[in-house]
Amino acid sequence: VRLSEGVEWGLHCATLLALLPPGVAMPASKLAEYHGVPEPYLAKHLQGLSRAGVVESVSGPRGGYRLARPADEITVLDVVEAVDGGEPAFRCTEIRRRGPTALPDSAYTRRCGIHAVMLRADEAWRGELRQQTVGDIVRSLARTASPAAAEKGVAWLASTLAR
């Protein structure tokens, strides 16, 4: 079980967009440059984030992407599901209905106990991601990033936005 790298990219992009001044947008090309990732693939995930209402695109010469709502109102789960979809990691294929002991579908009125356990774990995972917002991540980065990294990031942002 592995999440796509788009999840990592999407979370980093949402975090960077949360640092922009209100109303300011950043083009996909700049988001790709900052993160050192290929623009065509990133663009696909930005479109997913846009469809999910996490970011919005602004057209025009100073256009690009910006968060669609305040960073404290975007959960990590919003971003993860926008990129990866909302389906549980465990897919029940109802194998209890196969083989020599199979019965007509009408015999299976209750959810399989194995499926139920896996769904509860999935909900625990989502619950944890629902409790954290992009705003929380920004604040945690402010605490954990090295001063040199923060300085370089701010300088890059300033020169990029000044263009």
Added chain:
Amino acid sequence: VRLSEGVEWGLHCATLLALLPPGVAMPASKLAEYHGVPEPYLAKHLQGLSRAGVVESVSGPRGGYRLARPADEITVLDVVEAVDGGEPAFRCTEIRRRGPTALPDSAYTRRCGIHAVMLRADEAWRGELRQQTVGDIVRSLARTASPAAAEKGVAWLASTLAR
């Protein structure tokens, strides 16, 4: 993000093995027949379960697989990790170290905040699966399976073990 179907198969096999009388083993061919899944693929997962110490193989004419310890001492997580591995679903590729603001590795002394959030969610998922045992699943099936399904399963088991 999707778990392999081997996880579903492994959990169903462990549940069936938990229903066998003490000391009795079931060949991979019968486990495959009962679940209506292809034996070669199932055999691969049974070997994984065996390597992880969840099941053990018994050789000889009445050989096959049996649980390596009581069902109440095998967690759902034991089975899931035996089949799927223990790596977190989110893989951090450290994209913060790429692009125009990258610094030498020595600047990154603390874990990235995004990685930390994703690891906490992964731990919540594993924690939930660690709280449930194969024994719990057997008891939940006893409550949720239809009487007709239970009857047919018991009859199949009896005739298979009598051979």
